[in-house]
Amino acid sequence: MKTGIVGLGLIGGSFARAYSGTGHEVYALEKNAEVFAEAALEKAVMGELTEENAGECDLILVCVYPGAAMEFIRSFGPHFGRKPIVIDCCGTKRQIVGAGRKAAAEFGFTYLGGHPMAGTQFSGFAHSRADMYRGAPMVIVPPEGAGEDLIRRTERLLLPAGFGRITVTTAEEHDRIIAFTSQLAHVVSNAYVRSPAARSHKGFSAGSYRDLTRVAWLNPEMWAELFLDNRDYLGEEIDTLIRHLTEYREDLRKGDREDLIRLLAEGKRRKEELDG
Numbered sequence: 233m234k235t236g237i238v239g240l241g242l243i244g245g246s247f248a249r250a251y252s253g254t255g256h257e258v259y260a261l262e263k264n265a266e267v268f269a270e271a272a273l274e275k276a277v278m279g280e281l282t283e284e285n286a287g288e289c290d291l292i293l294v295c296v297y298p299g300a301a302m303e304f305i306r307s308f309g310p311h312f313g314r315k316p317i318v319i320d321c322c323g324t325k326r327q328i329v330g331a332g333r334k335a336a337a338e339f340g341f342t343y344l345g346g347h348p349m350a351g352t353q354f355s356g357f358a359h360s361r362a363d364m365y366r367g368a369p370m371v372i373v374p375p376e377g378a379g380e381d382l383i384r385r386t387e388r389l390l391l392p393a394g395f396g397r398i399t400v401t402t403a404e405e406h407d408r409i410i411a412f413t414s415q416l417a418h419v420v421s422n423a424y425v426r427s428p429a430a431r432s433h434k435g436f437s438a439g440s441y442r443d444l445t446r447v448a449w450l451n452p453e454m455w456a457e458l459f460l461d462n463r464d465y466l467g468e469e470i471d472t473l474i475r476h477l478t479e480y481r482e483d484l485r486k487g488d489r490e491d492l493i494r495l496l497a498e499g500k501r502r503k504e505e506l507d508g
Contacts (some may be wrong), residue, residue: 233257233389236281236292236316238304240271242263243321243353244295245360247393248276253362254392259285261304267357276360287313291389293319293346297457302331305343312341317386319372323410323454324461325403329373329426336375344386345373345403347410348393353449366394373403411465418455419470421448 233256237244240262248271259281262268271277279285286292286308294301301320311491312318314382319339322328329345336343352359359503370390374382424430425448433441441462459466483492 233291233392234289235285236289236367237277238278238281238292238294238301239296240267240357240360241295242355242357242360242364243348244293245271245276245357246350246362246364246424247293247321247348248297249274249360249362250365250394251392252276252278255406256392259289271357283308283311286311287315289316292316292318294318294322296322297454298322298328298461299326299457300323305332305335309335309339309341312339314340314342317388317389318343321346321348323347323414323458324452325373325406327461333375342379342382344375344382345372345408348395353446354453363394369397369399370395371406372402373401373406381395387426391496395472403505406466407462411462411469414457415455415462415466415471416469418447419448419459419466420473421445422450424448 233251235247235251235258237248237251237255237260239249240260244260244262248258248260252275258277259279260268260271260277261281262271268277268280281289281292292312294304296304298320301322305318305320312454318332320328320332322341322345325345325347332343332345335341339467348365348368348370350365370393372383372386374386382399383398390398420442425445430445479495480492482488483495
């Protein structure tokens with residue numbers, strides 16, 4: 233299989249390592265020459281992805297910020313042809329899917345939205361891993377009216393990454409759910425660690441602090457772009473969280489032990505239900 237990868241950060245670098253490590257040809261487009269050289273030295277890529285060879289690829293994975301992804305798809309659109317399946321790997325879907333479908337209709341290539349549900353708090357090629365996606369979910373947003381043949385073909389092309397599950401959804405549903413499962417968690421973690429008390433945590437913190445603050449160590453530029461792309465759904469989730477936090481604060485202010493127990497029990501019960 234010949235695979236093109238745009239962007240060799242954590243996400244694209246992990247794809248490159250996974251595909252090259254299983255014997256596939258990987259060609260990459262990376263604006264940082266030092267990063268590209270490192271990937272080539274480690275044999276994660278074997279050459280540059282260009283307008284001339286893009287149409288020879290079976291799969292092209294676009295692993296850059298949404299704005300840059302839309303720019304790439306638009307500029308390379310006339311060169312893809314009908315062979316590759318082009319999948320963006322951005323963390324929000326409505327804007328990029330709209331732009332991708334428009335370009336696909338104009339230039340005649342096959343495009344799907346995608347979101348690999350795996351990562352770490354670190355970024356960059358240096359932190360990428362060949363097993364990053366092993367057992368993880370991959371969300372795909374196929375074209376409207378796409379048949380099972382396209383879904384099955386996409387699943388086969390993604391096999392070298394080792395995903396444990398392929399979830400098919402719409403761009404709207406993806407953004408609604410991801411606002412809660414991912415984006416809100418990053419906002420909460422980042423806001424939580426800004427407390428003045430965080431400076432004194434050493435010697436007083438263990439697993440709870442570590443778990444809650446892990447994703448506070450994020451890429452500010454990338455996450456700001458993703459948050460703004462999804463501002464409506466993320467804003468609703470933040471409003472809901474504020475309402476819930478206000479309930480706890482009011483019980484503490486009033487010294488209402490019984491209602492505080494009720495709130496805590498409700499949260500515990502919800503977690504038990506969700507975990508089966």
